Amino acid sequence: MNDTELKSRVKDLIVRRLKLDVDPQTIEDGAPLFGEGLGLDSIDALELVLGIEQEFGVKVADEEVGVKAFSSVDSLADFIREKSAA
Amino acid sequence: MPGDLPHQYPFRFVDTVLEERDAGFTRGRVSMTVTAGQRACSGPDWGMTFLLAEAIAQSALLLEGGDPGIGRSGFLAGIDAFSVDRSPSPGERLTVDVALIARFGPIVKFRGEISGEPGAVARGEIVVRQGEERA
Numbered sequence: 010m011n012d013t014e015l016k017s018r019v020k021d022l023i024v025r026r027l028k029l030d031v032d033p034q035t036i037e038d039g040a041p042l043f044g045e046g047l048g049l050d051s052i053d054a055l056e057l058v059l060g061i062e063q064e065f066g067v068k069v070a071d072e073e074v075g076v077k078a079f080s081s082v083d084s085l086a087d088f089i090r091e092k093s094a095a
Numbered sequence: 096m097p098g099d100l101p102h103q104y105p106f107r108f109v110d111t112v113l114e115e116r117d118a119g120f121t122r123g124r125v126s127m128t129v130t131a132g133q134r135a136c137s138g139p140d141w142g143m144t145f146l147l148a149e150a151i152a153q154s155a156l157l158l159e160g161g162d163p164g165i166g167r168s169g170f171l172a173g174i175d176a177f178s179v180d181r182s183p184s185p186g187e188r189l190t191v192d193v194a195l196i197a198r199f200g201p202i203v204k205f206r207g208e209i210s211g212e213p214g215a216v217a218r219g220e221i222v223v224r225q226g227e228e229r230a
């Protein structure tokens with residue numbers, strides 16, 4: 010899976026899992042997911058943890074790792090790629 | 096302002112603050128709307144769903160244990176895929192089975208099922224936020 014496909018799957022996952030009313034392709038790769046970006050909160054983060062584990066088989070070890078990985082689509086894709094390769 | 100609440104759809108009820116509280120907090124007023132999603136989530140007995148979800152949340156936090164000051168404090172912050180089969184009868188003894196699904200910092204998701212003598216009462220997933228409530 011190339012970089013573009015992975016990011017597209019990540020965006021689809023975010024929208025589907027969190028039931029967001031946005032077009033996945035309008036989410037910018039580098040935009041923050043939490044706070045001022047998509048406006049996600051800590052409960053959404055938990056859903057993302059579950060979604061990533063189910064869809065990509067990647068576990069998020071703890072909150073500290075998750076906060077860093079979930080900062081944007083770019084960072085989340087990097088995290089998934091890194092963990093999948095390990 | 097409703098966005099300041101830690102609760103999530105379909106458990107976030109407040110739409111808007113109509114009147115801020117006065118100095119002595121003798122009165123304040125908000126508006127809320129029962130959405131189609133909340134109706135679908137709750138079944139025919141709308142209020143019962145949330146009482147049963149709260150029962151699962153309290154059971155989960157109690158069983159979570161740990162530090163009594165941390166592990167057993169918290170509040171129901173979300174409901175997901177929750178269904179109610181029937182309303183329990185007055186005096187009916189119920190059993191609550193709870194399992195942890197996932198944890199992310201203070202946010203924890205549990206799966207719960209409530210059953211009684213005539214059979215299943217409700218089942219679903221709830222999200223709790225452990226620790227002190229936000230001011």
